[in-house]
Amino acid sequence: xxxxxxxxxDLPSPADVVAASARVADHARRTPLLxxxxxxxxxxxxxxxxxxxxxxxxxxxxxxxLNMLAQLEPAARAxxxxxxxxxxxxxxxxxxxxxxxMRATIVIPRDAPAIKVQNTRRLGAEVVLYDxxxxxxxxxxxxxxxxxxATVVPPYDHxxxxxxxxxxxxxxIEQNPHGSLDALLVPCGGGGLTAGCxxxxxxxxxxxxxxxxxxxxxxxTRRSLSSGRREIVxxxxxxxxxxxxxxxxxxxxxxxxxxALAGAFSVTDEQVFEAMAFAWRELKLVVEPGGAVALxxxxxxxxxxRGQVIGVVLTGGNVDPxxxxxxxxxxxx
Amino acid sequence: xxxxxxxxxDLPSPADVVAASARVADHARRTPLLxxxxxxxxxxxxxxxxxxxxxxxxxxxxxxxLNMLAQLEPAARAxxxxxxxxxxxxxxxxxxxxxxxMRATIVIPRDAPAIKVQNTRRLGAEVVLYDxxxxxxxxxxxxxxxxxxATVVPPYDHxxxxxxxxxxxxxxIEQNPHGSLDALLVPCGGGGLTAGCxxxxxxxxxxxxxxxxxxxxxxxTRRSLSSGRREIVxxxxxxxxxxxxxxxxxxxxxxxxxxALAGAFSVTDEQVFEAMAFAWRELKLVVEPGGAVALxxxxxxxxxxRGQVIGVVLTGGNVDPxxxxxxxxxxxx
Numbered sequence: 001x002x003x004x005x006x007x008x009x010d011l012p013s014p015a016d017v018v019a020a021s022a023r024v025a026d027h028a029r030r031t032p033l034l035x036x037x038x039x040x041x042x043x044x045x046x047x048x049x050x051x052x053x054x055x056x057x058x059x060x061x062x063x064x065x066l067n068m069l070a071q072l073e074p075a076a077r078a079x080x081x082x083x084x085x086x087x088x089x090x091x092x093x094x095x096x097x098x099x100x101x102m103r104a105t106i107v108i109p110r111d112a113p114a115i116k117v118q119n120t121r122r123l124g125a126e127v128v129l130y131d132x133x134x135x136x137x138x139x140x141x142x143x144x145x146x147x148x149x150a151t152v153v154p155p156y157d158h159x160x161x162x163x164x165x166x167x168x169x170x171x172x173i174e175q176n177p178h179g180s181l182d183a184l185l186v187p188c189g190g191g192g193l194t195a196g197c198x199x200x201x202x203x204x205x206x207x208x209x210x211x212x213x214x215x216x217x218x219x220x221t222r223r224s225l226s227s228g229r230r231e232i233v234x235x236x237x238x239x240x241x242x243x244x245x246x247x248x249x250x251x252x253x254x255x256x257x258x259x260a261l262a263g264a265f266s267v268t269d270e271q272v273f274e275a276m277a278f279a280w281r282e283l284k285l286v287v288e289p290g291g292a293v294a295l296x297x298x299x300x301x302x303x304x305x306r307g308q309v310i311g312v313v314l315t316g317g318n319v320d321p322x323x324x325x326x327x328x329x330x331x332x333x
Numbered sequence: 334x335x336x337x338x339x340x341x342x343d344l345p346s347p348a349d350v351v352a353a354s355a356r357v358a359d360h361a362r363r364t365p366l367l368x369x370x371x372x373x374x375x376x377x378x379x380x381x382x383x384x385x386x387x388x389x390x391x392x393x394x395x396x397x398x399l400n401m402l403a404q405l406e407p408a409a410r411a412x413x414x415x416x417x418x419x420x421x422x423x424x425x426x427x428x429x430x431x432x433x434x435m436r437a438t439i440v441i442p443r444d445a446p447a448i449k450v451q452n453t454r455r456l457g458a459e460v461v462l463y464d465x466x467x468x469x470x471x472x473x474x475x476x477x478x479x480x481x482x483a484t485v486v487p488p489y490d491h492x493x494x495x496x497x498x499x500x501x502x503x504x505x506i507e508q509n510p511h512g513s514l515d516a517l518l519v520p521c522g523g524g525g526l527t528a529g530c531x532x533x534x535x536x537x538x539x540x541x542x543x544x545x546x547x548x549x550x551x552x553x554t555r556r557s558l559s560s561g562r563r564e565i566v567x568x569x570x571x572x573x574x575x576x577x578x579x580x581x582x583x584x585x586x587x588x589x590x591x592x593a594l595a596g597a598f599s600v601t602d603e604q605v606f607e608a609m610a611f612a613w614r615e616l617k618l619v620v621e622p623g624g625a626v627a628l629x630x631x632x633x634x635x636x637x638x639r640g641q642v643i644g645v646v647l648t649g650g651n652v653d654p655x656x657x658x659x660x661x662x663x664x665x666x
Binding site: 031032034037038054056058115122277280281283286317320322329331332 | 617655
């Protein structure tokens with residue numbers, strides 16, 4: 001059972017997700033809910049797949065960014081926005097800003113997948129590159145924001161961002177032909193999508209168990225759930241999941257997730273590759289490593305799905321061709 | 334302007350596509366209609382993409398197969414079905430037969446993509462392999478059909494198959510948020526999908542121009558449109574489009590297509606690879622070579638799309654990983 005999140009003045013509510021849904025409905029893509037007999041057979045249940053790789057910008061991030069930017073006052077809109085991101089949030093903010101006619105500056109690590117940098121530029125944003133190991137992206141972003149009076153768009157720890165991401169789960173609930181949803185598995189970095197989905201479930205499907213899935217070595221949410229406080233991982237583990245390298249849960253996201261989550265799973269690179277290959281072969285979808293972790297948890301048998309209806313979110317599909325080709329070579333070896 | 338096909342007793346009508354739609358609605362996936370700002374910018378128009386790679390069996394073929402099998406009498410159902418196919422029709426027939434609890438035997442060339450053979454077997458069909466260059470698949474299939482009293486399910490030249498495939502265009506017309514559709518481009522092998530779409534357009538969107546797209550060397554429909562009679566290509570050209578290697582248009586399909594088509598385009602392997610890479614990068618979809626030819630025609634500028642609303646069908650996504658990885662390597666080189 002999902003417990004409804006504790007009320008707190010700064011936290012978004014289930015009603016905020018509904019309001020976000022009305023705000024993004026005309027612009028975000030209503031991604032389909034897919035099924036696969038092969039997947040169902042494999043896990044012994046009914047799996048509903050939400051392919052947010054088909055979302056504008058190639059990831060769910062557009063939802064939260066649009067929900068936040070659409071609520072800025074005209075004066076703030078005129079001064080533009082700043083964001084820092086390993087890539088998908090960058091594209092989400094850039095796409096939302098372009099839609100609303102706003103200037104966007106994005107601070108991106110130099111080693112992010114080239115496709116994410118290119119796409120952000122193509123969406124009309126100014127890109128500022130930094131070194132992930134020696135520079136502080138937050139300091140760079142804040143300096144730009146101060147100089148221009150621009151609004152910072154955080155990747156997850158903001159009520160409007162969380163509420164916007166929660167529209168993913170709201171749509172799944174609406175699209176579900178089976179009525180009830182026993183469990184929902186979502187990829188988890190800083191926890192914004194997880195928290196937003198928690199709100200949607202609390203409001204509209206309180207019986208659904210929610211699980212966060214993280215890459216091995218970046219299982220800060222799993223550790224934080226165990227200890228009851230926000231744990232920080234070293235962040236120097238290797239993972240192919242570039243989108244999920246947040247070293248600790250967000251303050252606001254964890255305030256929701258600590259009460260809402262039924263649990264958390266972590267998956268290895270090997271399991272992620274297997275899930276990407278499965279999505280390629282059986283679903284005909286291009287999923288990036290971080291986007292495939294929830295499916296990886298399912299395929300590696302971490303949850304008993306027998307006889308249940310299980311939702312799984314594929315969060316994004318922005319991946320460099322060389323990594324993808326390498327994954328295919330492994331899969332066919 | 335699309336002329337309505339001439340009436341003929343053996344040919345399906347627009348009403349048959351509507352009837353097929355009711356028949357397959359509960360079982361076939363209603364694939365979404367996708368858009369891409371990058372694609373729109375590239376061609377200067379509004380492109381509506383119908384990803385039938387997301388269809389059951391990974392290709393549109395399930396629609397026609399189900400429409401035909403569902404109309405068999407109980408006695409015929411009990412004796413099962415036989416089909417020959419380079420792969421996608423095989424999977425479509427196997428999936429439809431499994432759904433209806435029928436036995437299916439599929440004759441597949443030994444050099445078809447391994448994934449198509451595996452998937453056909455996994456769908457519960459018996460697979461009979463033959464040598465494309467020395468054996469006659471029709472003779473093999475007919476012998477099996479005679480021995481068992483089974484019904485032959487032709488890949489395209491049958492009224493029920495054509496009507497079923499036409500549900501692709503019917504859905505596009507219903508899903509189109511722009512109201513009118515100026516042109517529709519569809520991949521063309523034997524012409525079943527093309528003919529079915531022609532019927533749907535004749536009935537529900539008569540102002541839409543319909544174009545067939547074929548691989549270079551297998552441009553039998555293009556040549557037949559020029560000469561006014563069913564031309565046969567040598568069939569020994571090389572193409573990566575294994576799904577579109579029919580050497581001549583079908584008798585029934587061409588009877589419809591000769592009047593309905595506004596024209597036909599052909600594309601090179603290089604253009605197909607580029608379209609597959611585009612679908613991977615911008616649409617996050619896995620598209621097989623034959624499934625990408627209509628997009629390839631669009632991307633290679635064969636149709637002036639400026640200011641128009643253009644539909645394009647991606648017919649399938651069943652492709653071997655090695656070919657796909659090779660395509661990605663080219664794309665990133």
